[in-house]
Amino acid sequence: xxxxxxxxxxxxxxxxxxRKDVVEIVREVKNGTSLPYTILVSNWSxxxxxxxxxxxxxxxxxxxxxxxxxDDRHDDFRVYPGLYRQLEDxxxxxxxxxxxxxxxxxxxxxxxxxxxxxxxxxxREWGVNLCYSAYSARRTGCRDYFPSSPKQLAELNARLDxxxxxRDSSNWLVNTPSTIRATRHxxxxxxxPGCKAGLRFLVVTADGAxxxxxxxxxxxxxxxxxxxIREFTAANRCDECYVSIRSYLDKSFPxxxxxxxxxxxxxxxxK
Numbered sequence: 001x002x003x004x005x006x007x008x009x010x011x012x013x014x015x016x017x018x019r020k021d022v023v024e025i026v027r028e029v030k031n032g033t034s035l036p037y038t039i040l041v042s043n044w045s046x047x048x049x050x051x052x053x054x055x056x057x058x059x060x061x062x063x064x065x066x067x068x069x070x071d072d073r074h075d076d077f078r079v080y081p082g083l084y085r086q087l088e089d090x091x092x093x094x095x096x097x098x099x100x101x102x103x104x105x106x107x108x109x110x111x112x113x114x115x116x117x118x119x120x121x122x123x124r125e126w127g128v129n130l131c132y133s134a135y136s137a138r139r140t141g142c143r144d145y146f147p148s149s150p151k152q153l154a155e156l157n158a159r160l161d162x163x164x165x166x167r168d169s170s171n172w173l174v175n176t177p178s179t180i181r182a183t184r185h186x187x188x189x190x191x192x193p194g195c196k197a198g199l200r201f202l203v204v205t206a207d208g209a210x211x212x213x214x215x216x217x218x219x220x221x222x223x224x225x226x227x228x229i230r231e232f233t234a235a236n237r238c239d240e241c242y243v244s245i246r247s248y249l250d251k252s253f254p255x256x257x258x259x260x261x262x263x264x265x266x267x268x269x270x271k
Contacts, residue, residue, distance in 0.1 A: 001029060003222055004204075009036045010245065011060075012214075017046035023058045030059030037061050041105070044090065045083055052094050056101070064131070065091065067104045068112055070122040077111065088126075095127035102128040103174055105244070108183070109135040109145040110152055116159035123172065131174040132160075134183050136241035138215045147187050157184060179247045191239030192250075198225075198233040200249040215241060 009029050016022050022040075029038055040055060041064040052063070067087065068077045074084040095102055104126075106112070106119045116132075123130035137143040147156055160180055167173055175183070186192045198212035202225075205211060209219040212232045220228040 001031070004202075004225075006036045008039070010039045010041055010064075012041035015043060015045065016040060017042050017044075017051070023051075023054055026055060026058040026060055039064055042066070043078065043080070043083065044087055045080060047086075047090060049090065049094060052090075056099065061101060063102045064105045065102060065128075067106050067119065067122070068109070069115055070118045091128060092126045100129075100171075104128055104130045105133055106130065107133045107135050108147070108156070108187075110147045111145055113147055113152060113155050113159065116156075117162055120163050120166070120173070129172050129174050131244060132180070132183065133244045133247075134186050134242040136215065136243065138238070138240040146190075148190060153188055156187060160184065175247075178251070182247060182250070183242060186242040192242050193237070193239040194250065195236055195238055195241075195246060196233060196249065197236060197238075197246070198228045201245050202228075212236070213241075213246075 011022070011025065011029070016025075019025070026038060026040070029036065038060050039062045040060045043066045055063075065087065066078075068074050069084075072084050074087075075081050091102060091104075104119065104123045106116075108116065112119070120130055135145050135147075137146050147153060160183075163173065164177065164180060182192065195213075197216060201213070203211040203214050205219070208222070210222060210225060210228060211217060211219055212228060216232070216236075216238065218228070218232055
């Protein structure tokens with residue numbers, strides 16, 4: 001933390017809630033300050049109301065909860081019986097506390113294309129926000145879940161059109177219009193070049209090593225970050241993901257600034 005001085009930290013796994021010291025980790029990341037903005041990515045299999053509140057006090061700003069299907073099919077996809085019922089019980093209860101810090105993270109695959117709007121409806125029903133992410137075969141080694149046929153792409157675009165038509169002034173749909181457009185292009189083209197992993201974002205492993213990203217396994221010490229940028233980032237030709245972290249950090253700083261503050265700068269007629 002002292003050396004990298006990040007403005008955003010994502011705590012993920014694996015399943016971070018399996019660590020008994022996850023609250024202490026969050027507390028160390030935050031160090032009693034408002035920055036970095038801290039996101040906990042979890043399937044919530046080990047979440048309780050007490051743990052949620054404890055993590056909030058430690059400094060978690062956003063809880064990102066994986067949801068692949070808006071019903072019990074989520075259990076089958078995750079191979080975790082009873083997981084959906086856990087989410088269905090806990091998320092609406094905690095959302096009613098009013099902290100507005102829970103985001104459903106729904107990874108778009110060929111398996112759940114038909115559920116894109118239903119996942120949005122579920123987020124509305126539970127009183128939380130929604131973020132779509134894009135499946136990467138690099139993570140699993142299986143391209144069967146990658147939507148690529150003309151029929152699949154047509155369905156993807158039609159369903160995203162219908163969700164985007166429901167945008168409002170709230171942050172209910174976390175993805176910006178430019179991120180949704182880039183996600184469409186990622187699936188249509190079978191990839192997105194120009195990744196700056198290692199430079200604009202990186203992974204710190206549980207044992208303190210640096211990796212360019214979670215799907216690239218070259219390891220460097222903290223002192224070797226400059227070498228990672230020279231050796232990996234400068235020569236990186238990987239185009240096989242468009243995960244949420246990358247989708248934001250591919251953008252220029254002016255674009256990021258505009259997309260995140262423009263809503264506060266609108267002028268309305270006071271009459």
